[in-house]
Amino acid sequence: MTRRVYIETYGCQMNVADSELMFGVLAGAGYERTDEPAIADVMLVNTCAVRDNAEQRVIGRVGELQRHKRPGDVLGVVGCMAQRLGPALLAQAPRVDLVVGPDAYRSLPELVGHAAEGERRSETEFRSWEHYEDVPAIREPGPTQFVTVQRGCDYRCTFCIVPYTRGPERSRKLDDVVREVRSLVEAGASEVTLLGQTVNSYHDGESDFADLLRGVGAVDGLKRLRFTSPYPTEFTERVIEAMAQTTAVCEHVHLPVQSGSNAVLRRMLRRYTRETWLEVVDRLRRAMPGITFSTDVIVGFPGETEAQFGETLSLLREGGVDEAYTFKYSLREGTPATRLKEFVPDDVASDRLARLIDLVREQSRSRNLGRVGQVHEVLVERPARKGGMMLGRSRTNFLVLLDLPASARGQYHTVRLTGTTGSTFTSVPSASRGLDVL
């Protein structure tokens, strides 16, 4: 009888890629993928541990999924929250059978087998050699694909749980990455995003991230190459030169800053200053005209004063950031920041977050208004939520509404931007192939 596995994914793109990997591991043991928890024999929740509210959501969701459990079925929590809590999670959630960290997915068939016989287990050992190189991931087919090139992190930002849930940094072999990208392109993808916690610190022997960009960028048929998330100080001259000289590399960088205050950056153990972050933005702008930037910002980090928060606002203005993912600091047990004093009261942090969001919206709206009339090449990605339109993305990461049928998914169209809602553009087809096409 066919056994079915359902995986629900929370958190970052790395988790999405890991879920595809887990489908691959379990397919090797005869499991089929299902999107229906009610008919699944195995239900896994792939979790994030970066913020407390993400963990609370998972606890709630696990409670809901329990309803679908029949005798012999297995309910597991996997990913970063599983790694962080380990056996404590088994004690806290009696109907959870399995707790599996990101380095132990290879053991899933065996662990699931034991769990189906009533043996509850937690498997959270770090395996610094683990790349899952021989496991073929099972992906949703589509024009855009994610490829993990590095796992773990050697930085120790004081707020971050990731080094404790994903272990030390390790990179895949360059040839293996290129081979995987080639096979994705052969299967119909034309855009690939390379994933790593500090992706531009990638290294394989003598080869660095610049070599990786050039190697992947040379794959025949690959039109677009993106990467996330880079660490600001890892943008060496070699990397920037490779970005500028590799046609597939897109004119958009997600460049996390976290704070605009040097004092806060020091307490976060971010290894750059406001000035060096702005310098990286400037060097990238000079190397790649038309490039756009998004970033991550945390407000209310312990000890953040009103003046220091003001420096974050001014940095976003000065840097001309187009989009920012904004968060209130969330205390994570086991991270160095728990030892810092002067916690910012929640109402103060909430007020700062609201002001930050206002600034980002306003800035992105006014920058986007200035772009109306530009011509861009867009890749048609998926149906838009409303209006029977399709949604496409420019190389600069602009989301563009397109009056095209669903069958246009995966096609490239050149359009003129006709208006903006603030974050999304409307468009008409354009015959232009001039210099303003990005």
Ligand code: SF4
């Ligand atoms: S670089 Fe810092 S924020 Fe990013 S994963 Fe590593 S420790 Fe966390």
